[in-house]
Amino acid sequence: MSEPVLKCHSISKRFLVGEGVNALKDIRLEVEAGQFMLIAGPSGCGKTTLLNILGGLDRPTHGEVVLNGKRYSQLSENELARLRRHQLGIVFQFFNLLPDLTAAENVALPLRMAGLSPGEVNDRTMELLWEVDMADRATHSPYELSGGQQQRVAIARALANRPAVVLADEPTGNLDSESKEQVMELFSRFNREYGQTFVVVTHDKGFVPYADVTIHMLDGTIVGAKGEARWMQDSGGGTAHDRFL
Amino acid sequence: MIDFFDAISAWARRMFAMIRDPAARERLAKDARLVFPLSVRQLKRSRARSVFLALVVCLAVALHLVASAATRASIESQGAQAEKIWAPAEIILYGPNIIVDGQLRSDLASRLGMRYSDVAVVHEVYTSQGAAMAIGTTFPVPLFAHVGLPSELIEDVRDEDGVGLFPKSWGYKTGDRVWLGYRGDGGWQDVWVKVRGVYEDPDGSFSVPLVARTVFTAGGVAPNGWLGYDRNPYLVQRSVLGRLGREDHLMTQLAGETMLTRMSSRAMGPVRVLMGMGALLAVLGVFNLLLLAFLRRKRQLGTLKALGMESSQIGLLLTLEGAILSGAGLVTGWILGTLAVALAARELETTLEITWGIYVGAALMAALVFAVATWMPVRLAKLASVDQLLHARRVYVNPNPSCTNCGRCGGF
Structure with missing residues (x-):
């Protein structure tokens, strides 16, 4: 088993709404390099909150996240931003493409942020758009693209800087069945061919066959896993294999 | 803020x-x-x-x-239409933040037995401390009448170019120094002027010092030791100048223009x-x-x-x-x-x-x-x-870490 690229140590998250809501309770999780991890569970179980914390988009109330040896709690907001820029790719349910930019410019943005030369940016952008079969729509604005096409551009954008981990939040939640299939295939292909690590939050059972590991969450805790997952709950823990789903 | x-x-x-x-x-x-x-x-x-x-x-x-x-x-x-007015005057200087119009002007008019409109701002002096206003009488006759100057001498006095009258300075001799007090930021300060002559009443009942008729004229940097530089310079003690500010900063400015600027600004x-x-x-x-x-x-x-x-x-x-x-x-x-x-x-x-x-x-x-x-x-x-x-949540200008997510206390 390879070294974990992403680790969660006893993550808890409490939202101060009303009397307070414990969205996550003592989550411990490890994601290995090249792994395709699925996080499943009913609405409100804390999947997206966990993904936001893994992506450094939100801070946990307690616990620690470590990505390639970097502890999030020791990083400032700007350092976290740089970490996201270079080591994380994020795919959103609603694509979140920048409406003012074309498909190519959306893909190029993280590359420009990373300080690549214009030539390198152009080459890498076109390479990615070819990979997601969107090269012929490079100059189209997001409004001119279907949901599935927008999501493919968003995936290309997430992969732009060859991140250590791609985090995807319900990437097929807003797509028709054909587009869903395309997106799933894309994730699978990048995982198989390039060893890209994915952590995908989804309701969609269609993803299960592609995943190495499926974590199931309920009420802010991990209640089971399928595959070679290293997860721990409360004082228990260890490796679970085919315990769930 | x-x-x-x-x-x-x-x-x-x-x-x-x-x-x-x-x-x-x-x-x-x-x-x-x-x-x-x-x-x-x-x-x-x-x-x-x-x-x-x-x-x-x-x-x-x-x-x-x-x-x-x-x-x-x-x-x-x-400013182009303004006429320079040469007026003999009992000059009283007022420092910055002194309201010239109103009570002081009224008091002076009352003291001299004149109408309020006869007393006007005639000059403005600039020092390194700021502007000092000078007020005096617009018309000389009531002033002379006030000090009991015989009417037949009034014309003579008026015709003597550069000669004015200071009624309160009884008993001065030519060459004496007469002070003009003005109240500045640091309290009352004295500006000394040189008495150029003494008017003796024919009956010998009184005498008044004669000093330069027009105190300050067209603007410019005053020579060291002198306040005003045109025809009728006043000698000012160096110690006084020192209190007023650096000598080369002591300036005079054409009063009419200044007044017009102020009036126009007000308008x-x-x-x-x-x-x-x-x-x-x-x-x-x-x-x-x-x-x-x-x-x-x-x-x-x-x-x-x-x-x-x-x-x-x-x-x-x-x-x-x-x-x-x-x-x-x-x-x-x-x-x-x-x-x-x-x-x-x-x-x-x-x-x-x-x-x-x-x-x-x-x-x-x-x-x-x-x-x-x-x-x-x-x-x-x-x-x-x-x-x-x-997630389009509220954002706070002054975030309070304990309640940023509660959404109960405003924010955008």
């Missing part, structure tokens, strides 16, 4: 540090290259809003130019209020629209942060948008204002001129509009977390 000034001060410090640090300059240039296309695209996309914002600034700038040019022309026109008050209102409306308009734009773009800004854009780069993005709009508004306002002034000058057949100072003033006003209007959206965008932006 304190936050605003703190932010401005912190910004100024950062700018100063950056100017001195080549690495920081390079970083800023790199960030600007990254966000500038995004700013331009955003402005193009929200074309109607952008044009409206630039128009608001443009109108405020044009109004500033027109009103300033009109004020300047009015002052110059009245142009409503125009200045209009200019202020224009600037205020520009600030409010730009502020509201930029804040609204921020609220509508939370998700977009959140996406940029999620992709790895730093808070300072987000701040620069919004700052550039504000700067582009303000800059466009300023340039078009300059053009519009200049054309309007030229048109008005032609139609009214008068001389209206926009000086460089007026252009610079308009630029400063546009910079103020830009700074005030962009401060809040920039601060909110920089402070907001990715989660707050992506």
